Amino acid sequence: MPEKKLTFRGRRPGANAFSLVPEGKVPCIFLVSPANTGAKRGKMLCRESAEFDLAVRFREEGAPLGEVYSFISGLYFRGKLSYSLAFANPPRNVPGVLVMTTSRGLLTPDTRLNREDLLAMSAVPIDADEPRYREPLRRDAQALEAQLTPGCRVILLGSVATTKYVAPLLEIFGSRLLFPIEFVGRGDMSRGGLLLRRVQERQELDYVPVASTNLRGARPPKLTR
Numbered sequence: 761m762p763e764k765k766l767t768f769r770g771r772r773p774g775a776n777a778f779s780l781v782p783e784g785k786v787p788c789i790f791l792v793s794p795a796n797t798g799a800k801r802g803k804m805l806c807r808e809s810a811e812f813d814l815a816v817r818f819r820e821e822g823a824p825l826g827e828v829y830s831f832i833s834g835l836y837f838r839g840k841l842s843y844s845l846a847f848a849n850p851p852r853n854v855p856g857v858l859v860m861t862t863s864r865g866l867l868t869p870d871t872r873l874n875r876e877d878l879l880a881m882s883a884v885p886i887d888a889d890e891p892r893y894r895e896p897l898r899r900d901a902q903a904l905e906a907q908l909t910p911g912c913r914v915i916l917l918g919s920v921a922t923t924k925y926v927a928p929l930l931e932i933f934g935s936r937l938l939f940p941i942e943f944v945g946r947g948d949m950s951r952g953g954l955l956l957r958r959v960q961e962r963q964e965l966d967y968v969p970v971a972s973t974n975l976r977g978a979r980p981p982k983l984t985r
Contacts, residue, residue: 787851787909790844791866792859793918793925795833798882802832806875819875825859826869828878836948839955840917841869846959851909858904860918860925862886865896866904888927901932913938915967917955920944926970935972940965 796802805815805828814831817823830838841857848856858866863884864877884892908914916939918925929937942965943951958965 785849787849787912788847788915789850789854789904789908789912790840790848790857790915790917791929792837792840792844792857792869793916794860794862794886795829795837797829797832797862797878799832801834802878802882805831806878818873818878822872822874822877824869825861825867825871825873828873829859834952835956836952839952842959843955844915844917845869847964851907851912854904854907854912858900860897863892863896865900886924888923894928897928898932901929905932905936908936912936913967915939916970920970930971935969937970938967939970941968942966 804810805818807815808819810816810819814823814827818828826841830841844857850856855868857869859869861867862881864881884890886893888894914929914933914937916925916929916937918939920926920939920943942954946954954965
């Protein structure tokens with residue numbers, strides 16, 4: 761029997777009105793690191809008494825993961841999501857953008873989450889040694905790798921200075937796994953601002969292999985206003 765392909769729910773991000781991809785570009789997909797769902801804004805969103813628009817919709821009918829994580833993480837996740845949607849160029853029938861989660865592997869940004877989903881995710885730490893996090897991530901990464909064309913690049917938008925994302929992903933993607941060299945030395949807010957600026961300028965960052973690059977460096981100059 762042929763190998764069963766993993767079906768990622770939702771439409772195919774990257775092939776949309778926000779895309780800035782030029783014709784003939786080398787295929788690439790983006791893996792976006794998750795928001796800290798157990799942080800203050802995640803708890804605010806889950807409060808039964810919360811009355812702001814997103815909280816009400818989230819409680820009553822659920823909301824897209826991309827919107828939920830953007831609220832929780834703010835500028836950094838908004839930058840990662842906007843940039844990846846703009847520059848993804850996936851192979852046919854493969855999502856251009858997938859978001860890492862604490863316990864549900866890789867999900868498309870339009871996957872709907874509800875309060876129970878978020879509370880369950882918040883109970884699982886993002887740790888390469890935590891099987892509830894590592895195993896779903898490895899499962900989905902392996903299924904994704906099997907569907908990629910030979911030249912397709914996998915670009916991680918997230919911290920590469922720790923093992924929590926890099927270790928499980930390198931095992932699957934190896935030299936195919938890249939990250940923006942401009943991330944080295946920057947904090948989360950600076951990265952978010954840089955990504956949004958590059959979308960406005962219609963200019964991609966430079967990507968280098970995770971496996972063969974110095975992942976730490978001096979802090980770069982602050983972005984000009």
